[in-house]
Amino acid sequence: MKKVKTIALNLILLAMAIITIIPFLWMLVSSFAPNSEIVKIGGSFWPSEFTLNNYVGIQEKFNFMRMFGNSLFISIVITLITIYTSVLLGFVFAKFKFKGNNFLFSLVLSTMMIPWAVTIIPKYEMMMDFGWLDTYTSLIIPSMVSAFGVFMFRQSISQISDEMLEAARVDGASDWFIFHRIIIPMSRNTISSLAIFQFLWSWEDFLWPYLMINDQAKQLLPVGLRIFNGQYGTDYGGLFAATSVAIIPVLIIYLVFQKQFIAGIQSGSGK
Numbered sequence: 001m002k003k004v005k006t007i008a009l010n011l012i013l014l015a016m017a018i019i020t021i022i023p024f025l026w027m028l029v030s031s032f033a034p035n036s037e038i039v040k041i042g043g044s045f046w047p048s049e050f051t052l053n054n055y056v057g058i059q060e061k062f063n064f065m066r067m068f069g070n071s072l073f074i075s076i077v078i079t080l081i082t083i084y085t086s087v088l089l090g091f092v093f094a095k096f097k098f099k100g101n102n103f104l105f106s107l108v109l110s111t112m113m114i115p116w117a118v119t120i121i122p123k124y125e126m127m128m129d130f131g132w133l134d135t136y137t138s139l140i141i142p143s144m145v146s147a148f149g150v151f152m153f154r155q156s157i158s159q160i161s162d163e164m165l166e167a168a169r170v171d172g173a174s175d176w177f178i179f180h181r182i183i184i185p186m187s188r189n190t191i192s193s194l195a196i197f198q199f200l201w202s203w204e205d206f207l208w209p210y211l212m213i214n215d216q217a218k219q220l221l222p223v224g225l226r227i228f229n230g231q232y233g234t235d236y237g238g239l240f241a242a243t244s245v246a247i248i249p250v251l252i253i254y255l256v257f258q259k260q261f262i263a264g265i266q267s268g269s270g271k
Contacts, residue, residue, distance in 0.1 A: 031243075
């Protein structure tokens, strides 16, 4: 009976995986097809004609590589800063006992309940007052702290033995030494998990860069992809080709850190 349940569960997971991956496979295959094949009524999954023109033409339609580099730079910077601040705040909330600790942590968690759309106008006005419009500062500063990351690291660091930290203090280690030499190395699985999440969120963010950046030389890739949507039609072949290239960094990061990602989710899910 247990074997039957295992097989049934695996079949359900396989069916869900197939349903999830089919749109991606269709997009990848269609990126090698001309628009006439993509929009053809009654067309098949495999186009009758394959072409590389969609990939060749994306750089001609707009500065694809420049925007790709901009997105890569911003995503990496935001991810690194967010990881550091999340580990630091998680360490403070988990291992430092002070008045108002639980209240402040609850306040941080409460920000996760506020819809992001509610904060757009206040943040936009703040960026205008600071003179940060059309600069990368307006993209990086509001994303420096992640309540989700603080929660993950607070749960993960809480499992580190207090006796180990006290032993380090007896040996003369400062809190900064403990943080950089003990806490960060022991949190590498959770760091990998947050790195994947944060990089993905930063890489695919559209609305905030669209509002903040006007200079095409500074624009990010998700905003640049809208150039394929014209007033009277859409260049689906070019859009699919550009999107296929755009997801490569996310896939690489996940494939490299997938083991640490799974372990980090497990360690951060319970105390």
